[in-house]
Amino acid sequence: MQIVKLKNGLGLNVQVLNPEGREAIIMIHGMFGNLAQYYLTIAPFIAKEYKVILFDLKSQGRSDRMETGYDLKTFAEEVVGLADSLGLEKVHLLGYSFGCLIALKCAMEFPERIGKVVTIEVPDKSREPLMARGSYTYDHFNYFVHYLNTDVRENFFRSKRQMQNTFNMYEYVFNHTTFAEDMNNEKEFQQADFAKIKSPVLLAFGRESICCKELVRIMNWIPFTDIYLEEGSHDFFVEKVEQSSKRIIEFLNSSASFSNPSFESTDQAIAPSTL
Amino acid sequence: MSTVVNDTHEVVKELLTAIIGEDFIGEYDLGLESTLTGDLEMESIEIVEFAEKVKAKYGNNANMSEWVAKLSLDQLIALSIGDVVEFIDNANS
Numbered sequence: 001m002q003i004v005k006l007k008n009g010l011g012l013n014v015q016v017l018n019p020e021g022r023e024a025i026i027m028i029h030g031m032f033g034n035l036a037q038y039y040l041t042i043a044p045f046i047a048k049e050y051k052v053i054l055f056d057l058k059s060q061g062r063s064d065r066m067e068t069g070y071d072l073k074t075f076a077e078e079v080v081g082l083a084d085s086l087g088l089e090k091v092h093l094l095g096y097s098f099g100c101l102i103a104l105k106c107a108m109e110f111p112e113r114i115g116k117v118v119t120i121e122v123p124d125k126s127r128e129p130l131m132a133r134g135s136y137t138y139d140h141f142n143y144f145v146h147y148l149n150t151d152v153r154e155n156f157f158r159s160k161r162q163m164q165n166t167f168n169m170y171e172y173v174f175n176h177t178t179f180a181e182d183m184n185n186e187k188e189f190q191q192a193d194f195a196k197i198k199s200p201v202l203l204a205f206g207r208e209s210i211c212c213k214e215l216v217r218i219m220n221w222i223p224f225t226d227i228y229l230e231e232g233s234h235d236f237f238v239e240k241v242e243q244s245s246k247r248i249i250e251f252l253n254s255s256a257s258f259s260n261p262s263f264e265s266t267d268q269a270i271a272p273s274t275l
Numbered sequence: 276m277s278t279v280v281n282d283t284h285e286v287v288k289e290l291l292t293a294i295i296g297e298d299f300i301g302e303y304d305l306g307l308e309s310t311l312t313g314d315l316e317m318e319s320i321e322i323v324e325f326a327e328k329v330k331a332k333y334g335n336n337a338n339m340s341e342w343v344a345k346l347s348l349d350q351l352i353a354l355s356i357g358d359v360v361e362f363i364d365n366a367n368s
Binding site: 001015017034035036037039040041042043044045056061062165166238239241242 | 318319320322323324326327338340341343344345347348351
């Protein structure tokens with residue numbers, strides 16, 4: 001791993017697998033995760049063909065802490081800034097959960113820089129496009145404030161180095177940065193935003209995941225989509241590492257032009273016979 | 276246990292010390308039976324650091340990233356120092 005400095009001075013912890021790979025793909029982990037989400041799962045398999053770039057989002061993992069800039073636009077600029085620092089003109093992106101939102105934002109804001117986009121479990125909820133992140137943020141916020149403000153903290157984290165480190169990250173992000181404010185102020189993606197995406201997008205979901213229910217609506221708003229449904233829930237790719245990797249590589253390698261399959265309902269879209 | 280395995284064990288202990296730190300390593304049993312995530316309380320990002328150090332030390336034959344990626348979550352949680360020593364020795368044999 002190495003620290004890569006962006007033009008704004010932010011140092012991101014980066015791990016590259018297979019530097020000689022044919023094309024580069026940057027993988028964006030979920031909120032409050034780190035690059036291990038991919039390193040310990042799908043990254044080594046995808047690195048058999050592709051140059052895989054893993055990194056820790058700011059204030060997470062081994063990357064620098066930063067007090068501001070937790071809006072999707074800034075996150076997207078930092079992903080493209082990372083590509084710049086690594087001398088990459090065009091990259092594919094892969095995101096998981098919150099990382100999907102950053103990947104999609106990149107594809108909206110920097111369409112000329114992005115090749116294909118793989119989203120694993122776009123967070124969403126019915127009829128309120130991408131507002132799920134609001135409740136997601138505050139659920140976590142309230143949960144950790146509870147521990148911050150009670151004696152439970154001492155017992156909960158006592159003598160557990162890993163839990164203490166995790167707690168330190170949460171404590172910093174929620175209490176010393178603009179994270180919660182920025183997330184709350186984030187505007188929903190609109191249909192016009194999705195229409196800006198020129199990249200083919202693979203929408204991957206676990207069949208049992210609550211996120212899967214929004215597949216049809218998201219799919220119908222993104223111009224060029226392919227879909228991949230796997231048995232499992234929100235973290236299906238952790239359990240189905242080789243299958244997931246194979247499907248992602250298939251999508252990345254494909255020269256097919258994608259268009260909306262035009263399913264009329266989620267039930268129809270996720271029926272095994274249609275995939 | 277052969278001398279080669281013992282040597283590997285010593286190197287693995289050095290690599291783990293470099294990651295966990297001299298100040299904390301004394302709190303842990305670095306025997307072959309100790310698990311990385313359980314007994315040594317290693318975080319996922321530390322497992323990545325460890326895997327990269329193993330790869331740097333022993334070369335691509337000991338591609339620990341690919342090896343751990345093939346493990347199930349339960350297997351990863353149960354991964355012991357002895358498993359890693361055996362993996363390295365098999366890779367180099």
